[in-house]
Amino acid sequence: MMTDxxxxxxxxxxxxxxTKSKIFSGSATTYGAPPNVQADLVDLAxxxxxxxxxxxxxxMAVKFGLSIGAEVARRSVFARKNYFYPDLPKGYxxxxxxxxxxxxxxxxxxxxxxxxxxxxxxxxxxxxxxGKSLHEGLANASGIDLNRAGTPLLEIVSEPxxxxxxxxxxxMKKIHTLVRYLEICDGNMQEGxxxxxxxxxxxxxxxEKFGTRAEIKNxxxxxxxxxxxxxxxxxxxxxxxxxxxxxxxxxxxxxxxxETRSMRSKEExxxxxxxxxxxxxxxxxxxxxxxxxxxxxxxxxxxxxxxxAQDFSLSTYDAGVLSAxxxxxxxxxxxxxxxxxxxxxxxxxxxMGELASALNRDNVDIVFSRVSPKxxxxxxxxxxxxxxxxxxxxxxxxxxxxxxxxxDAIIEAKGLKQITDxxxxxxxxxxxxxxxxxxxxxxxxxKDKLFGFFVGQVMxxxxxxxxxxxxxxxxxxxxxxx
Amino acid sequence: MSLTRQDVxxxxxxxxxxxxxxxxxxxxxxxxxxxxxxxxxxxxxxGDVLPMAHPLDGQxxxxxxxxxxESDHHEKFQAxxxxxxxxxxxxxxxxx
Numbered sequence: 001m002m003t004d005x006x007x008x009x010x011x012x013x014x015x016x017x018x019t020k021s022k023i024f025s026g027s028a029t030t031y032g033a034p035p036n037v038q039a040d041l042v043d044l045a046x047x048x049x050x051x052x053x054x055x056x057x058x059x060m061a062v063k064f065g066l067s068i069g070a071e072v073a074r075r076s077v078f079a080r081k082n083y084f085y086p087d088l089p090k091g092y093x094x095x096x097x098x099x100x101x102x103x104x105x106x107x108x109x110x111x112x113x114x115x116x117x118x119x120x121x122x123x124x125x126x127x128x129x130x131g132k133s134l135h136e137g138l139a140n141a142s143g144i145d146l147n148r149a150g151t152p153l154l155e156i157v158s159e160p161x162x163x164x165x166x167x168x169x170x171x172m173k174k175i176h177t178l179v180r181y182l183e184i185c186d187g188n189m190q191e192g193x194x195x196x197x198x199x200x201x202x203x204x205x206x207x208e209k210f211g212t213r214a215e216i217k218n219x220x221x222x223x224x225x226x227x228x229x230x231x232x233x234x235x236x237x238x239x240x241x242x243x244x245x246x247x248x249x250x251x252x253x254x255x256x257x258x259e260t261r262s263m264r265s266k267e268e269x270x271x272x273x274x275x276x277x278x279x280x281x282x283x284x285x286x287x288x289x290x291x292x293x294x295x296x297x298x299x300x301x302x303x304x305x306x307x308x309a310q311d312f313s314l315s316t317y318d319a320g321v322l323s324a325x326x327x328x329x330x331x332x333x334x335x336x337x338x339x340x341x342x343x344x345x346x347x348x349x350x351x352m353g354e355l356a357s358a359l360n361r362d363n364v365d366i367v368f369s370r371v372s373p374k375x376x377x378x379x380x381x382x383x384x385x386x387x388x389x390x391x392x393x394x395x396x397x398x399x400x401x402x403x404x405x406x407x408d409a410i411i412e413a414k415g416l417k418q419i420t421d422x423x424x425x426x427x428x429x430x431x432x433x434x435x436x437x438x439x440x441x442x443x444x445x446x447k448d449k450l451f452g453f454f455v456g457q458v459m460x461x462x463x464x465x466x467x468x469x470x471x472x473x474x475x476x477x478x479x480x481x482x
Numbered sequence: 483m484s485l486t487r488q489d490v491x492x493x494x495x496x497x498x499x500x501x502x503x504x505x506x507x508x509x510x511x512x513x514x515x516x517x518x519x520x521x522x523x524x525x526x527x528x529g530d531v532l533p534m535a536h537p538l539d540g541q542x543x544x545x546x547x548x549x550x551x552e553s554d555h556h557e558k559f560q561a562x563x564x565x566x567x568x569x570x571x572x573x574x575x576x577x578x
Contacts, residue, residue, distance in 0.1 A: 019548045026551030035569035036560070040552035044559060055545030077535045084498050086573040099535075134570060135577050142577065143570030271496055276535040281543040 006205040007233050009168045010160035013175050014153050015185040016193040017060045023128050023152035024051030031191050039146035045089035050279050057152040060184035061101045061126050062293045068121050070105025072290055078280040081272045086144050087131035097274040100125035109170045119171045120159030127153050165229035169222050177301050181326055195220040200232045212246040216253050216260055228253035232260050304329050312344030321352055327366050331373050338377035354397050371400050379407035388418050389468050420467045429478050432457045484514040
C-alpha cells in the first residue's frame with residue numbers, strides 16, 4: 001500500500017534591516033559599493049575593537065515583534081556562534097541564542113483557496129550578516145568582500161506549521177509584505193535583503209512524531225522556495241519508500257539543475273559552541289521604549305484589507321491583493337477618493353487588471369507608474385459619465401501608458417468619444433439591418449443568438465464607440481418590431 | 483569529567499588547531515583537569531540563582547544612533563593583508 005505522506009515545513013527568514021549603518025559599527029550599509037569600502041576595523045575584526053549596538057536595529061526588531069502580537073523580551077542577550085569561514089573574520093557571528101529580542105507571535109496567512117491559516121512565529125532575533133565570497137576570475141582562490149559583514153539581520157523563525165510548498169510561499173510573502181509595511185526591510189530579494197532557509201521533513205499522515213528534516217539554505221526567491229521544497233519532498237519520499245533514511249543535514253538548492261544537494265562542509269561545523277558575548281551587555285527594553293515604537297506602527301496589511309473590504313464592499317480576495325503593499329494600497333485609495341466609494345469596484349478592477357498587467361509587463365514599480373492615480377481616475381470618470389465604454393477605455397489606457405497624456409486628450413485626439421445620440425445609433429442599426437436581410441429574417445424566426453451578430457456589426461460600423469447599454473436597448477426594440 | 487582523546491581531537495578540529503602526536507597526551511590531561519576544576523561549580527546548589535550573562539548585567543546596554551561614522555580606508559587596511567586583488571581579500575579557494 002502507498003503511504004500517504006504529510007509534508008512539514010518551517011522557515012527561517014532573514015530580513016536585512018534597513019538601517020543606514022551596521023549593527024555593531026558605523027560603516028555604511030549601502031548596496032552595490034565597490035568591494036571592502038564599507039568595512040571598518042570592527043567589521044574586519046581587528047584586535048581590540050568593540051561592537052556598539054545600533055539602536056535603530058533594536059527599534060526595528062521591536063516593531064516587527066509588536067506587528068505579530070509577540071512579546072518583546074525585556075532582556076535579551078547577544079551570543080557568539082562560532083565557526084570558521086573566510087567571510088567571517090572574527091571566527092564567530094554575533095547573534096542571539098537563548099534569549100532573543102522577539103518571542104512567540106503569530107501571523108494569519110491567506111491561502112490560494114481563500115482559507116486563512118495561522119502560522120506560529122517561534123521567535124525573531126537580531127544578528128549580523130557575514131561577508132561575501134566570490135569565486136569568479138580568481139585562479140584557485142576566492143575573493144572576500146566584507147561590505148556586507150555586520151549588516152543587521154532579523155532572523156524570523158517559524159513553527160513547523162506549514163504543510164505544503166504553497167503554504168510556505170504564502171507565509172513568506174506575508175512576512176515580506178509585513179516588513180515592507182513596517183519599513184524595516186526593503187524586501188529586495190535580488191540583492192539578498194530578504195531570503196530564507198527551509199526546514200523540510202515528511203511523515204506518514206496521522207503520525208505525530210516529525211520525520212528527520214533537511215535544511216535548505218539561502219533561498220532568495222519565492223519561486224525557488226516552492227521548487228526547492230517540491231524537489232526535497234520528492235527526494236525524501238523516494239528515499240523512505242525505497243527503505244532508506246533521511247539524514248539531518250544542510251542542503252543547497254541549485255536553481256540551474258532544480259535539485260538540492262548536500263553541503264558536506266557544513267555538517268561537521270554544526271557544533272557552534274554558542275556562549276554569551278562578553279563584549280555586549282544584555283539589552284534591556286523598557287515599557288517606554290516599546291510604547292514609543294508601538295506609536296510608530298502603520299496600518300498593518302490585515303487591517304488595511306479589512307478596511308478595504310468593509311468600506312468599499314470589496315471581496316476578501318480583492319481587498320487582500322490591493323493591500324499587498326502600502327504603495328499599491330495608497331494608489332488604489334487615491335483613485336477611489338477621486339471616483340467616490342460607490343465606484344470602488346471599478347477602481348479595484350482597473351488597478352488589479354490593466355494597471356497591474358502594464359506594470360508587470362514593463363517591470364515598473366507602482367511608485368513609478370506611467371499612469372498616475374489622478375490620470376487613472378480621470379479615465380475611469382469618463383466611463384462613469386458614459387463618455388467612453390469600458391472597452392474603449394482599455395484602448396485609451398494603453399495610449400496613456402505609452403504617450404503619457406491625459407485620458408481626455410487621447411479621447412479627443414483619437415475621436416473615441418462614445419456615441420450616445422440615440423438618433424445616430426438608430427441610423428447605424430437601420431443600415432446594418434438593411435445590409436443583412438438574411439440574418440434579420442433568421443433572427444426574427446427564432447435564432448436569438450444572432451443578436452450578438454448585430455451588436456458586433458453596429459460596433460464595427462461605429463468603431464466601437466456606440467454606447468453599449470443604449471445600443472442593446474435600441475437594437476432589441478428595432479429587431480423585435482417587424 | 484575527563485576528556486577522551488577523541489574529544490580533544492574534535493575540539494582541536496573545531497578550533498582549527500593542529501596538535502602533534504607528542505602534544506596530544508598533554509592536552510588530554512591538561513584540558514581534563516581544567517574541565518574538572520570548572521566542574522566543581524556543579525556541586526554548588528544554584529536552583530534559585532538566575533543565570534548571569536555578563537558581570538555588568540545590571541547596567542544598560544548603550545544604544546548607538548544609526549549614523550554612518552566610518553569612511554573608506556580599505557587601502558590602508560588591505561596593506562596588512564597577505565593577498566589582495568581588485569579590492570578583494572584573496573584567500574585559498576572555498577566553494578560548496
